[in-house]
Amino acid sequence: MTEAATIADAAVAALLAQLGADLVRTGDAIDPRFHHDWADYPATRPKALVLPRTTEDVSAALRICHAHRQGVVTQGGLTGLAGGAHPGPDDVALSLSRMVGIEEVDASSATLTALAGTPLEQLHQAAEAAGFTCGIDLGARGSCTIGGNVATNAGGINVLRYGMTRQNVRGLEVVLADGTVVRSLNKLIKNNTGYDWPQLFIGAEGTLGVVTRVVLALHPPVRSRQTALCAIRDFDAALAILRFLEQEIPGRLLAFEAMWPDFYRFATRTAGISAPLPGDAPLYLLVETSLPDQESLEAPLAVLLERGLLHDAVLAKSEEERRKLWAIREVPAEYARHFRGGSVKFDVGIPLGHMGEAVGTLRDLIDRNWPEATAVFYGHVADSNLHLVLGRLDGAVLPQHEIEDAVYGIVSRFEGSVSAEHGIGRSKKAYLPLSRSPEELGLMRLIKGAIDPLGLLNPGKVL
């Protein structure tokens, strides 16, 4: 038995002794769904799984692990794409899956308080039942948890309107590595009383503390959605359309998604989704607004057509037509079926002034080096967020690291970010220095060293 294993066993023994077998699972009693998240890492059984029911359970578990110098990986809905919640074989996994529940919807403050393990979709339902909208939304809403959304500062499809998760958080309860519970269940919009410490835990990917409760700001309800698919000339036109709509219909733009032709053709030809517009345009936009009716979106679109910024557009006239337009944008769910050899996925940020050129440079790079790859470009471009996915339709495997090195190098040259919304986790750790200077990384290590001096929380992730 190695030294590491001895320490590990002592920690697990102490967890079992103090918390009991209902809260602490080992070996085959650990459900395999806790062996991995949505990133492409091999399933790994952690040395133990803790399933707390309360913040006090979380605190007790962390106190024990702290006493035994035992590393802990926190798990929410396990939908992360960067491996941030993927367990190592020497980790204790701490799943918030039993800490589910909306504790309060306060209509006067327009806030909602929930336990961290609550799935995002339950927050949506509670917000809507009280006459509000939850500002955080992403494809994984049925599985992801609000604690995970906070830990990763989740983005998604409505960032344009409501901001990132950070902008939606009013208060947090977190447990530190030594078991200390720190709580600010703040509902106030303005509260300048010392350091706004919850900011540190938002987006820290579980490396500074475990989020156990969240107070979210809610927004006025969205009563109707008007949605259009547009064919346009180039990225400059996309930017001009964005600024025009922000001015003409302020506060009404809900989504502004760009799809380059390879993406559009992948969706409408390879994946067979019906094509509302021909596939020969240089760029497509999916625009969604909260305008009250079709006519009110027709008016600004007519101005854009007249100015030559729009080539063609189709406006959804029913909820069914709206779903059909969105089906194109949601084709990423089909990648696994068509790219049987896997795919190389990117979630990068590019300053909008460089976005058009950056896509051109990346396209050239791929055509030159990996002509056999199908490469699709798309993204929440109003948020400066570009997604790029490469795969082979013949089932062959692409050289992932070679492609990553080349793509991240170009992203860095355009002053971009190697992670826009998915986070660093395990998979982008090596590329973090492309987006952050040595001084920034030094400051991050200083913060990590102060708050988790033994380095026990999510070891090996982010930094």
Place this chain on the structure above:
Amino acid sequence: MTEAATIADAAVAALLAQLGADLVRTGDAIDPRFHHDWADYPATRPKALVLPRTTEDVSAALRICHAHRQGVVTQGGLTGLAGGAHPGPDDVALSLSRMVGIEEVDASSATLTALAGTPLEQLHQAAEAAGFTCGIDLGARGSCTIGGNVATNAGGINVLRYGMTRQNVRGLEVVLADGTVVRSLNKLIKNNTGYDWPQLFIGAEGTLGVVTRVVLALHPPVRSRQTALCAIRDFDAALAILRFLEQEIPGRLLAFEAMWPDFYRFATRTAGISAPLPGDAPLYLLVETSLPDQESLEAPLAVLLERGLLHDAVLAKSEEERRKLWAIREVPAEYARHFRGGSVKFDVGIPLGHMGEAVGTLRDLIDRNWPEATAVFYGHVADSNLHLVLGRLDGAVLPQHEIEDAVYGIVSRFEGSVSAEHGIGRSKKAYLPLSRSPEELGLMRLIKGAIDPLGLLNPGKVL
């Protein structure tokens, strides 16, 4: 000569030797305007004043002070009301007043980059010239600087629409206590690459680092303003009106200010501002929107009148009428003239569900204990921000600490915050534990200890 004075002199001597007399002033060469900020503390001459022209100057000055264990207070526009920039006699003051300039307006990213000493009003002009709006606005716009706005997480009159300063910051450059320059001049909306360290420096009131450059997000231009003064029944009606307007005219509400009758009467009788509505209503609202014309605000107001939520309203029909309505809300500029014995000022946060009751409780407290005081209640209530000012029209002095103890005690009972937007600085330090738990304060000290281990930045402030 005391030990402290010896150390001090060595620091000043080193600053002078390395930076020269143009950048480093001592004794009478320090302009008295650097002896105080807008808080009510006696003017104090710091032992030296450094006037850097560049980030490198700031870095050099801090490196020297660090080597000599010399405390440094950073000064922006000196408009703070909590004494956060007030110098102590043993401090070196570091004024950013020479670091002025807009470095870039990037229309494609909708961002502006400025040096920290740039007055907020210059940012407004630059944003407007490029077809945007700056989201941060407050009365002191002509004097306050963007660096000070960031350091205090300034609030102001448009928080309802654009959020606090924090929500408007995309990137920062800061200098740490040891002179290290940390820079993230980020323009991206989404950038999840490790800890979002700039968040720590926003609102830290100069205790963690010196902000030297700021990248701000800009917003679509406001083309017209429709403004109404409303008389209403009570605070519950104010909340109902707020939620109604947020739903009916989403994204169009710019200001939502409440004024209780004593404030309204102080403005229209004591200060003699013309009264557009009688003075006998239980509560007044000043509502401003970015709707295109008068009619479009008339419509929702008519619905509110019909529902009995509004008793009376007057809608500004010209820019002159609009200014007259705002003149009432801006009467705080007159306090000094009418309260010659000074005033006791509060800037507190109260959860909206408790606001009506909290004002009643505070009013009773004041009537019972200080019946001779004129007490006015008003505030940016949509942001859960209440201002309360007490003064005596006969020029007598009120017992400040006694009143503060009583008022902050009630604020704390209603789960409020002892500082909504002005910050803690020096004047509210003793009350911080009313709004923050021992665990929160412990975490703040941990952060301070990691980033400024010698405690040199803004000594004696906040914590």
